[in-house]
Amino acid sequence: MNATTKKSRSVYVCNSCGAQSPKWSGRCTDCGAWNSIEQGVLPPKTQTRPGGGGYAGAAGNAARADLSAIHRLAEIAPEQEVRTPSGIAELDRVLGGGLVQGSVVLIGGDPGIGKSTLLLQASAAIDANPAFASSKGSVLYVTGEESPQQVSLRAQRLGLEPGGLNLLAETCIEQILATAAAEAPRVLVIDSIQTLFTEALTSAPGSVSQVRETAAQLVRYAKLTDTTVFLVGHVTKEGALAGPRVLEHMVDTVLYFEGESGNAHRLVRAVKNRFGAVNELGVFAMTDRGLRQVLNPSAIFLSRHSEPAPGSVVLVTREGTRPMLVEVQALVDQSPLANPRRLAVGLEQNRLAMLLAVLHRHGGIAMFDQDVFTNVVGGVRVTETAADLAVLFAVLSSFRDKALPVDLAVFGEVGLSGEIRPVPNGPDRLREAAKHGFKQAVVPKANVPKGGIDGLEIRPVLSLREAIDTL
Numbered sequence: 001m002n003a004t005t006k007k008s009r010s011v012y013v014c015n016s017c018g019a020q021s022p023k024w025s026g027r028c029t030d031c032g033a034w035n036s037i038e039q040g041v042l043p044p045k046t047q048t049r050p051g052g053g054g055y056a057g058a059a060g061n062a063a064r065a066d067l068s069a070i071h072r073l074a075e076i077a078p079e080q081e082v083r084t085p086s087g088i089a090e091l092d093r094v095l096g097g098g099l100v101q102g103s104v105v106l107i108g109g110d111p112g113i114g115k116s117t118l119l120l121q122a123s124a125a126i127d128a129n130p131a132f133a134s135s136k137g138s139v140l141y142v143t144g145e146e147s148p149q150q151v152s153l154r155a156q157r158l159g160l161e162p163g164g165l166n167l168l169a170e171t172c173i174e175q176i177l178a179t180a181a182a183e184a185p186r187v188l189v190i191d192s193i194q195t196l197f198t199e200a201l202t203s204a205p206g207s208v209s210q211v212r213e214t215a216a217q218l219v220r221y222a223k224l225t226d227t228t229v230f231l232v233g234h235v236t237k238e239g240a241l242a243g244p245r246v247l248e249h250m251v252d253t254v255l256y257f258e259g260e261s262g263n264a265h266r267l268v269r270a271v272k273n274r275f276g277a278v279n280e281l282g283v284f285a286m287t288d289r290g291l292r293q294v295l296n297p298s299a300i301f302l303s304r305h306s307e308p309a310p311g312s313v314v315l316v317t318r319e320g321t322r323p324m325l326v327e328v329q330a331l332v333d334q335s336p337l338a339n340p341r342r343l344a345v346g347l348e349q350n351r352l353a354m355l356l357a358v359l360h361r362h363g364g365i366a367m368f369d370q371d372v373f374t375n376v377v378g379g380v381r382v383t384e385t386a387a388d389l390a391v392l393f394a395v396l397s398s399f400r401d402k403a404l405p406v407d408l409a410v411f412g413e414v415g416l417s418g419e420i421r422p423v424p425n426g427p428d429r430l431r432e433a434a435k436h437g438f439k440q441a442v443v444p445k446a447n448v449p450k451g452g453i454d455g456l457e458i459r460p461v462l463s464l465r466e467a468i469d470t471l
Helices: 057-068 089-095 115-127 148-157 173-183 208-225 246-250 297-301 349-363 385-400 426-435 464-470
Strands: 009-014 037-042 104-109 139-143 166-169 187-191 228-233 253-258 265-273 281-287 290-293 312-319 322-334 342-345 370-376 408-410 440-444 457-461
Touching: 009 208, 089 265, 089 281, 104 115, 104 208, 104 246, 115 139, 115 148, 115 187, 115 228, 115 290, 139 148, 139 173, 148 166, 166 173, 173 208, 187 208, 208 228, 208 246, 281 297, 297 322, 312 385, 312 426, 322 385, 322 426, 342 349, 349 370, 349 385, 349 464, 370 385, 385 408, 385 464, 426 440, 457 464
Parallel strands: 104 228, 104 253, 139 166, 139 187, 187 228, 312 408, 342 370, 408 440, 440 457
Antiparallel strands: 009 037, 253 265, 265 281, 281 290, 312 322, 322 370
């Protein structure tokens, strides 16, 4: 970089959105966040652009020139994207089928949920994969939070055989990129992006400007060298990824690690994927030997009561390309409060209130004096509207203290006028229910397949009143 004698300039930066202002204020004028403005320092104007150096060598310069050239879209031959399995099937499912060259994947989650464990296991599996064979090592694992000895102890505890896995304890992005250019790994793992800094900026690591600039340099490196880059990101107390929002826009894939500290199951959900479907879900179980894949999640999310229990019904939901059976539970009790409580765990709270209003208006069943609690077993979060009918069935079952058949599966969207609307991929959901031994299903009429499903009695419904009558 070119030296300069000009002084740095002070600037005030918002931690939430990254907006800059010349003076401090209590509230950000761009995003409206309070007490998020912090003082930072801008580099001198005469300084060269960070990351613009030749860390990729002559090949990188040639690739950069090729990317800068103007191309006609009609003259560009579309190439079939090549995916390489990582060795962990559930991770490949969330990524859309495997690793894509030049892609940047951001993984976020609560502290201690298993982000570093998953990436260390994936790194060992990738290193053992002949498809990633390299003379200098297929994976470069960069740790900015732990020492090499700590990573080695974790690998030993997990029973991994790292083989030729290369480990680098460094937080300076210029040094990391120089080492990566020399080693030329197929996969680069950064743990974590909040610990990195660039010498071009004087702000502290983890600040908005540092996270934005270091991530930009890693994205440029990935595109120029066709290296798959994994970034570990911290989360705020609200559960969102820490740092500027632009970080999620810069990367190709964003994965969220979900799970509760008291629950052994961990869910990896894709919320953004330029190379595959979003809302894919990977299910893992945390053990003393690390994360273990759960290839049949329906089996762990179904409690299978020995006797029929009131307030319980099985929902056939769909996460990405995989149908999944989960148990929806409800508890309805007389409320001593003027405003009865409405609590939904794993479901949308506002939609629960709406469904109760539809039940009163079109089903003739009022619950204005009842507390209603709903829950999805196993810590799963269901966001699709196909859960509407199952929620109402569970609520009615608890309200009347009458158990539903244990071999009954339900799905369907409930409209404001009381109609039961179809949901996507109805036949796939029914086949999944039949595969797990269910004998009955109440579904929207438009979702009934023409040939039916062997061994499954399907009851089509068009309205909420008709659905209630089937019970």
